[in-house]
Amino acid sequence: MGAEFKLQAEQLRVQRAGREVLAGVSFAVAHGEVYGLLGGNGAGKSTTLATFLGFLPAASGRVIVNGLDVRADLVAARRAIAYLPEAASLYEHLDARENLRYFLQLAGVHGDEADIEAALDRVSLGADARGLRLRGYSKGMRQKVAIALALLRNTGILLLDEPTSGLDPTAIDEFHDLVRGLADAGKTVLMVTHDVYGACQLADRIGLLRSGHLVDQFQAPAGGRIDTETVHRAFSAKAAA
Ligand SMILES: Nc1ncnc2c1ncn2[C@@H]1O[C@H](COP(=O)(O)OP(=O)(O)O)[C@@H](O)[C@H]1O
Ligand SMILES: [Mg+2]
Structure with a gap:
């Protein structure tokens, strides 16, 4: 129905x-x-x-x-469902790729390096920023990492x-x-x-x-x-x- x-x-x-x-x-x-x-x-x-x-x-x-x-x-x-909580908790001492790798593994979702780069491309996180620790990120950049993670879950919702x-x-x-x-x-x-x-x-x-x-x-x-x-x-x- x-x-x-x-x-x-x-x-x-x-x-x-x-x-x-x-x-x-x-x-x-x-x-x-x-x-x-x-x-x-x-x-x-x-x-x-x-x-x-x-x-x-x-x-x-x-x-x-x-x-x-x-x-x-x-x-x-x-x-x-992929869910973006109000306060996405990412690791400040890890860079964008490391965060994605870690949380994907935690979620038991397969994502190889190419998938991770593609997701970061999709959210337009600058290539230079990807290897920097989140500590130095703006709120907008963090949000991009969080939504990249949601995208890597590869859900329809x-x-x-x-x-x-x-x-x-x-x-x-x-x-x-x-x-x-x-x-x-x-x-x-x-x-x-x-x-x-x-x-x-x-x-x-x-x-x-x-x-x-x-x-x-x-x-x-x-x-x-x-x-x-x-x-x-x-x-x-x-x-x-
Ligand atoms: N963990 C909780 N325990 C008890 N009441 C809660 C809890 N979280 C939210 N509430 C209450 O539920 C109502 C709706 O909250 P919520 O759904 O968080 O609202 P919104 O997201 O629209 O700000 C509010 O009255 C809030 O006080
Ligand atoms: Mg709320």
Whole structure:
């Protein structure tokens, strides 16, 4: 069922510390789509990702990855997903290649030197930087290494948690171009963010999450973008309510 959808949340309810933090959330992300899950701090964005990854159970409702119920097919569902956590933990004393080699090995994923160079090419990490320890990297460069690692997992689905927070505008634009290119090449992307402008720049569809409720959805017009003003107004109106 719903084979064209790569990610589905159906009436998802999740509790944390005895409190309901997702209160019946439903949305679906189609193959090759970039879905922006937008919301303020504490809205439940990271919780949604954690549930897709099977880190948190649904109190009721369900999450489906590649047509598989995560509760029933946890291993297969997780294998289909590459996840970029909010704070990617890479090793400061290792260079980009060493980090990738180490984390790939840890994940039990095969990646030879050519694969690693290709992934670093794809994220446009400068060739000179690749042999330098991460200690001297900017936040944007670290983010490139983290996304290269996600790409080397070679999955069809990417979950990104606030991937542009702390990046400068140039790095954000570059990151958006990269993600857009991946989606155009057939990856399915669920990106959570509190950045209205960034979500509108990148996403094909935006879901507005407020206190565990999906209160609005916006769809980009064919060949165009979602209107920033409209989303901003909805975001602040809902936040004020
Ligand atoms: N580890 C945790 N234990 C208990 N409650 C948590 C935990 N993490 C988050 N929460 C609560 O769940 C709600 C949603 O959090 P989260 O999904 O992290 O929001 P967002 O990512 O949108 O900022 C918040 O009220 C937060 O306080
Ligand atoms: Mg979060």
